[in-house]
Amino acid sequence: MSEGLATALKSLRAQLGRDLFPLAIGNVEADRHAQKELTGQLDDYLIPRLAAIDAPLLAVVGGSTGAGKSTLVNSLVQDDVTAPGVLRPTTLAPTLVASTADAAWFTSAHVLPGMPRSTGDGQQPGTLRIVTSPLIQPGLALLDAPDIDSVVTANRELAAQLLAAADLWLFVTTASRYADEVPWGFLRIASERSTAMAVILQRVPEEARVPVAADLRRLLKENGLAGTPLFEVPELPLPSERARLPEMAVRPIKKWLDGLSADHEARADVVRRTLSGALDSLSVRVPALAEAAERQLLGANELRGLVEKGYDVGMADFDEAMRDGTLLRGEVLNRWQDFVGTGDFMRSLETRVGWLRDKVVAAFTGRPAPDKRLRVALESGVESLIRATADGSAERSVDAWLSTPQGRDLLERTGIETAGKLGRVSADLPPKAAKAVRDWQGYVLDLVREEGADKRSMARAASFGVNGLGLLIMLTVFASTGGLTGIEIGVAGGTTVLSQKLLEAVFGDQAVRRLTDAARANLRQRVRDLFDEEARRFYTLLEGMESTDTHALRAAADAVEQRKTDFPGGAA
The missing domain is CATH 3.40.50.300 (P-loop containing nucleotide triphosphate hydrolases)
Structure with a gap:
């Protein structure tokens, strides 16, 4: 008669066999003790006693x-x-x-x-x-x-x-x-x-x-x-x-x-009373454990959310750096000047676009080194920006975890060395970032090839070369100059205007906007993917904590409650 109840108890025991309380949330020691106590009573008393009532x-x-x-x-x-x-x-x-x-x-x-x-x-x-x-x-x-x-x-x-x-x-x-x-x-x-x-x-x-x-x-x-x-x-x-x-x-x-x-009947009455009382207690004890386990889920989700926020902020920093002209500073500006010439050259943009196009063509065909150096400088700048924003995200995430009891406890259990590494970019990020930027540059060149193949001005595009036009598209991705001051504004502004005018002369203004938006979105997605990989270092510490099935735990307790009618009451 009690086989169904025994099966239900064993199912409940299986649900309790997992670590329901890995995080320091609330009175977690009491929760762990309650789980251990209930598991022990199932093992030591309820399951064996039900199997041998007499x-x-x-x-x-x-x-x-x-x-x-x-x-x-x-x-x-x-x-x-x-x-x-x-x-x-x-x-x-x-x-x-x-x-x-x-x-x-x-x-x-x-x-x-x-x-x-x-x-x-x-x-x-x-x-x-x-x-x-x-x-x-x-x-x-x-x-x-x-x-x-x-x-x-x-x-x-x-x-x-x-x-x-x-x-x-x-x-x-x-x-x-x-x-x-x-x-x-x-x-x-x-x-x-x-x-x-x-x-x-x-x-x-x-x-x-x-x-x-x-x-x-x-x-x-x-x-x-x-x-x-x-x-x-x-x-x-x-x-x-x-x-x-x-x-x-x-x-x-x-x-x-x-x-x-x-007295056989007296013994049976003792068994019936104690066993029934222990079974009845499950209807209170298991839901209490499930409620505490749900708090663990919320705590684990909170830690995940803090990491997501940390890397979202990093992504926002990267977006802002693409808009504010940060990448058009320093080495990129120097290489751009080597590539197109002096400031007087840029001031003649508005009236001499055709002459400028010829000048840039000459730069591509006669002096290839400045073109290559500009591309390398831009590549290096983007990589440095990725590393800096990822570093900031890692540090923010660790600080956010340390501000919560569960995060602080989790980091302490991982050890000082591991926690310290989490606060910086992983050793894999620099080579991955370099590859991502190179792949992005390749993607931009493919965009130029596809766009040029459908244009009547194919000969004009060919005169600039795929590499030259691709480089100009890359520069327009970082089109704003909000973060620059002094002479840098004029230089960066000239960079933006020159790139824009030459590209519009080849592809038209709508196509340039489409190409620039596609290039910017592609770069952003590659950076987002890198950040997601970096964040997974934190999520690894949460593995298993976010998958506790409290519904299954409650269902197992409900099955015991329904099957209590199978209990023969301790009678002979």
Whole structure:
């Protein structure tokens, strides 16, 4: 009957097997802990218990430091199976005490499958020690857990894991510590999840027995645990030769446990209550995890958006540099003067376009070196601009990530060296930029060839040469002079006007605008592609973080909810 529910639980477990919380967003440690706790309960309790409803009960003895858990277990079996003491923590590895008839069940991986087993006398941290006792009746085993408030983090985590794997909690406290907050945090969880439990109040002085027990019952009622069995163990000196109480002191607890062991229906009721409570808790715990995971998605998207913005700003800087005449400074201006002549030559543009055309033709045919040097200077200028704007984008992106908790944490985990490299252009960018500019120049030359092939003025275009006209088109891409001052304005303005006039004389004004727009758009797209490649260095760090399918997680929880009717209720 429970096969459908078991399948649904396994599907949910698969969804929880991914890292849902890689980024430092909100109280991420609590989110990670909740995921680990739920995953552990599925592995250690829900899935194995559903597969074996009639298996022996596991009663976990838990509580605070020094509450006397180990002493209680030794006293119940009248044997020193665990090692109590004054040093803390005492329980370094949990000890499970079972009847000989149930030993095989607990020695195998049916319960707490992730923990290795041992049957020797020593306590090996991280292992589950199995011992047998003739005073433990078949059908129920006792597990002595580490302290829930241990100074050792691993012990606290193990204690919580063991309690989550229990059919029954035996919660041990003392007259002096019964109101401590840490134990009540666990007891409230038990209440929320309807976990079957009993509370054992130890070390109760006779004069305090009545008021302390009454106050503890009051606290149990206030925390939703009214009716929880409460056993009182008086404060008694322990015999020096053994670490256990007299049999009469724990007789009521032993009688109650033996009754559970002997009563099949009572055991089934414990399983039904605890298992149903754990299943019901999924309808709250999984959506909470999914909501927290969605915050992770938003955080990852925010980091991606910051990088996109950083490189968009870089692209805008590149666009502005194409418009403001920045590329017509320095070396390009010098090479242009070498190419066409002096300032007097440019001042005669308006009235002597034909003469200028002849002059430029002569420059192409008689002095090829200036043409080549101008093209190289322009190429070098564009490459430098690409590197500078990409550098700025990388630096902006790193700074933006450092301004967010998740980005700062992610960069810190990548290491200082990697974070430093991300703040600069990659080593691959300079050669890629050089190739992109050369390819762009080739594209412009192809545009000139195609345009010239369809013109009646083909002979005139041929007189300038494809290279010459292509170079003029490249110069018109950077047509504005807004960023120049002084004499540079006149020189750059002459550059623009000369290029424009000569091209219009060959192709016409509409064709020149079309060629210039196509050349500018093509260059821009090549730069955009380079920037996208640079940004991918950041996106690589986000791989997997933006693909968490919270819908699948919620759907898996819904499937469990729908299949809970398959649960046979723990009946035989």
